[in-house]
Amino acid sequence: MKVSHRDPASGIRVNDCRPASHLECDLLVVGGGAAGVAVATTAARQGLDVLLVERYGFCGGGAVAGLSGTVCGLYEASRNAGSVPRQVVFGFADEFLRRLADKGGVTSPVRYGQTYTRVHEPHVWRETADRLLAEAGVRVLLHTLVTEVLTEGGERIAGAIASTKQGKLDIRARLTIDASGDADIAAMAGLATFMGDNGRIQNPTMIFRLSGVDMPRFLAARGPDSIMDDSVSKTIQRLHRANEYQLPRAKIFLFETPRPNELLCNATRIIGRDGRELNAVLTADFTEAEIEGRKQVREYERFLRGHVPGCENAWLNDTGVQVGVRQTRQIAGMQTLHNTDVTGKARFASAIARSPWPIELHSGEKPQLVWLFDDYYEIPYECFVPEFGESILMAGRCLSAEHEAMASARVTAQCFSYGHAIGHAAVLAVRDRIAPRAISGAEIRALLNRDGAQLD
Structure with a gap:
């Protein structure tokens, strides 16, 4: 079917002569990150006809395309710096981690300041998502x-139009999940959507992997904490001020990965030439972030080789497919x-999820961490239900949350939890014909x- 229309102002005709296709499903999930995979898997396991669409050639979202890696x-x-890791998030996140571990695709807990994280192998992440969705x-x-x-009718989301190499795709769905991030x-x-604190958002970062690291030498010099100590920060500041390197971020995070002799490096701070925090939903900002990110990666690689023990003979393995995006649009939800x-x-x-993660603000040359010691908070279901609009739910980091709250609630384990919960909500909405806003979070x-989420 030929798609064509004319712009009456200019007389220019817009054509797409490729044949259009049509699909129908119970549930359309847009985005294959942690939240999207969890939604789709959870709903399909209960019998819904689920279609997941993803703009890249793999699932993983920020964890894989952005190479967040943790x-x-x-x-x-x-x-207590010597404390034993106490896990408080389970459910789908736990299942995904077990599958990663079965394939050697994730580390044991790695010290991150006052808590722990797990570092995954992005190729195994992709394969694990492929298997879960297929099963x-x-x-x-x-x-x-x-x-x-x-x-339809002004309020109801009836599906979406997608672009593919084959042509346009008309997708009709009973319910749509926005897991786009x-x-x-x-x-x-x-x-209604909003961005950050009156438009002020967290800056993106270009994460990279460094191979050829002498890990015993690195760990002996720097210890088990992935947040580098003040001596590293002071060296970065000194070299940056002397204009010997361009290193705009002084506090850097270096993680041991499942691969031998490799570090995952969260080190860059990408801001615009005009000093703004770049916004990845603005095309020019996103482009500038990618180019600036690659420049900074080379500077931090050079710094690590010259000034961090164990990295003398290391080399850049790869960067994220795109910059890691911390924050863009968020939904105005029934609850914030x-x-x-x-x-x-x-x-x-x-509440349908919990989080023990600190408020993590990446502004200035040193990220600021506000810790939640020996406890966690909960996130209500209503944060994922748009204030207006029907037949749509959100999943992932675009939840309704204030700026600092978002800086804690956006991370991977929680996105798995959100997707798990919204997958169940989707089943109730479609199977029992219940409006998402009428579903009980309890x-x-x-x-x-x-x-097995162990929320009680």
């Missing part, structure tokens, strides 16, 4: 980018996770506990 948010923080019977379309949203579907549909909910370790009757919590 599963953060599993363990409580403790003031559950999810239909997956890769290299498929949603470009328009279909609406950037609230793309909500924005296309004209639903407030900064005080995080610091006050709030509990909610409708009911979802009970279903999650049945799956």
